[in-house]
Amino acid sequence: MAVPATPDTVTGRVVSVNPKGVRLDGHADWLNFSRFAGDIVPPMRGQHVTVTVDRQGFVRAVEPADESSEVVPQTRRAFGATSVSQPDLRELRIIRQCVLKAAVDRAAGRPDVTTSDVIRVAEAFEAWVLRPYTGPELVDAF
Numbered sequence: 424m425a426v427p428a429t430p431d432t433v434t435g436r437v438v439s440v441n442p443k444g445v446r447l448d449g450h451a452d453w454l455n456f457s458r459f460a461g462d463i464v465p466p467m468r469g470q471h472v473t474v475t476v477d478r479q480g481f482v483r484a485v486e487p488a489d490e491s492s493e494v495v496p497q498t499r500r501a502f503g504a505t506s507v508s509q510p511d512l513r514e515l516r517i518i519r520q521c522v523l524k525a526a527v528d529r530a531a532g533r534p535d536v537t538t539s540d541v542i543r544v545a546e547a548f549e550a551w552v553l554r555p556y557t558g559p560e561l562v563d564a565f
């Protein structure tokens with residue numbers, strides 16, 4: 424993406440995300456998070472967001488776009504969700520920290536596991552945690 428002359432906003436659906444930036448549908452380049460914007464919570468894949476970009480081209484803010492048009496990620500559609508209520512930013516940070524720790528614990532002692540593998544497992548755990556409740560799941564688990 425060309426560096427804008429003044430702060431600008433870009434709205435779109437998130438197709439890729441990592442701890443350093445986000446890539447929106449229709450954009451070939453990644454939008455990197457500014458290290459001076461400490462309050463940024465990376466959005467989830469499939470989420471519609473409005474990204475504020477500074478003069479140097481770094482992301483200063485990420486905010487959900489019109490929630491009525493928000494796309495439900497594919498991992499959630501598999502559970503038959505028609506809509507998903509998003510946790511607030513603090514809850515989302517806590518969930519992401521917990522699932523990342525669980526993914527790291529799962530990979531402990533396995534030298535063949537890469538950071539990308541751990542992130543994929545954490546994303547799968549996050550999707551499971553945030554799936555809509557459809558009724559009792561563990562009726563006769565024990």
